[in-house]
Amino acid sequence: MSSSSTTLGQPSAVAEQLKPEVRNYPRFLLCLLGIATDGTIWFYAWMFVLTAVFLVGANAWAVQVADGMIVTHMTDHVSWGLYIANFTFAVGVAAGGVMMVIPAYLYHNKRMHDVVIVGELLAIAAIVMCLMFVTADLGRPDRFWHMLPGLGRFNFPFSMLTWDVIVLNGYLLLNLHICGYLLYMRYLGRRPSPKWYVPFTMLSIFWAISIHTVTAFLYCGLGGRPFWNSALLAPRFLASAFVSGPAFIIVTLLILRRILGERISYEPVRILVNIVRVTMVINLIMVVSEVFTEFYSGGSHTASARYLFLGLHGHSALVPWIWTAIIGNLVAVCLFLSPIVFRRTGVLVIACVIAFIAAWIEKGMGLIVPGFVPSTLHEIVEYQPSLMEWKVTAGVWAFGLMIYTIGLKAAIHVFAESPHEKLEGDVA
């Protein structure tokens, strides 16, 4: 990518004097990392806490690899748990970032264009988390190379998991390229060449949808699991992704506004709230549609749904989870639809947090676990995550937040160094 920089755009004289010492891309990244790790005492405290949580998670994972997955509460009956639940959710958060890219690039919204990198950085952090969650779920992470095409045996195109490996890594590379290229050009004060990022951005829009569709296909393609074996799964995944992603970005933008003031426009927040208003309602319609189909027809195919919502034969471990999610979704919809969200920032933040948590439950504990209860032989074995699983999960989230924080700080630095007046009109 660095080699591309000299062939594109004409470096302006002003830009030449800006940072003469940084003239290659790896060096630029290294310098940026140095700058991004400078900050106030609050920044260091935040990073210290995240590091501590990450270390706890790393330790729990190391114990799990050494002693076996027995340290989790997963069983042969519920063979996927908190890790795959979080993986599924994080894919959605990554895909949700595209809801900034679409207004920015397809509708040429100027204000959104200025902050679109917030969504792309979120996608990077979330995809890294996805890869970490999948690795945490492997019984033999030492055999990871068996998946590498060429070295191992990659069961493509038959296994949906191989599709997921491709789309997730592809999405990560796309976003790394787009973010890195745009930041570097901005840093150099050059006009980014559209041919080096516009096609990639357009591709990333389709790719964002594909990562969540493929992840849904992982589950809905399994004929032996009636709870997942529904054509509605992929659309539902997308709808809830376009709630959780934008909700997270709204909170990020509000925090940035608090720190940086009016330089961060309110317009993108307004657009994202309007997007969430629509996607949340679509998601709820689909939930209602699924619940109706399950409960009105009845029969043994609906055992998982009955277990999830009402409890089955005296087993009801997931009932509190799902009703928390449903109530959260309803409250968040009401808050989002009311005009108060635009008047009271506090209300908006609360609405976003509730929507985010509700989506996390709905797509994690409320989707992955009931697929296994009752089992394919209709045995009921319940599952609640073990402390080790919570530790690993917290560690991965902490690492994701660290990446996101560093990425945002780097981006803010670059944008502050090269005010965007100079780049007026560079929007494709």
Add this chain to the structure above:
Amino acid sequence: MSKSLPPSSPDTPMTTESEPLLPILNNGGSSRRNVMKGVGLTLGLAAFGKAISPLATIPDNVSVDEFLQQHYKELTDDDKQEILARLESEAKEDYGADVSITDHRPIPGVKFGYAINLSKCNGNGKCVEACHKENNHDRSTGESYIRVLEMDKGSMDMEAGNTTYDHTVPQDDKFYMPVQCQQCDNPPCVTVCPVEATWKEEDGIVVVDYNWCIGCRYCEAACPYHARRFNWEEPTIPAEEVNPEQSYLSNRIRPQGVMEKCHFCLHRTREGRLPACLEACPTGARVFGDLNDPESDIVWLLKNKRVFLLKEELGTQPSFFYFFDS
């Protein structure tokens, strides 16, 4: 890339003395802050090393040879001999057992099928126990590839079934249905495996290469018959209880973190013997044989009895049949 830049540009950073080699530590800011960042980084790395130190026990369990071992289908005969010898010595080292591990290949032209007479099965569970011993299952969990469902007469609803019954059998109002791997002709577990660690052999048996499986458990989610098991920890089994007659793709002691499943006792059946669960069954409910042999019991049975397949509507095409005496 530096060629197109003006010559005045100091674009060879590594040779210029004023250029910091590690900008992460030296870029801007006060020197005190940089020192603090350096200290923080060092402490962080040290803590990380400490945090993941449990991983240091792994080299004891995973040898370099095992780490580098290729997929079963890519092994030459020489490779296999070397691997089998290594696995035998590992069994000696880890379990104190003298075992003989061979690599049984399918008998050409044979396609195995299995059937259970639900009128005869009385739920005594001898098959479950025989499988446990024959296949060197983990003693602490009492694992077995077979589960027996106790079901109400007058219904085929598995949801009303019970696999954990603990009373004298048979109960008057119940019937019993053992379930194990159905050795599907269209096996969902094989399709979903991302690394081809499980496949269907020519004689119809679906096998797992325990040294290739990465432990993602996608096959366990895909199987409609609850036929697959995961090794949640290293199996424990006393030396005197280890069944020393072993095969690479069947009953050798499995490593931690990989999948396993019923393999129709291929270390026996590919030698012309019967599966351990059949030999242990006191009721004569089990019938095993070659579906390609017109003289076999199983072919006679398919012609003369009315049989059904479990969850036939899923299209998995099992080689496992259930029938009743008329």
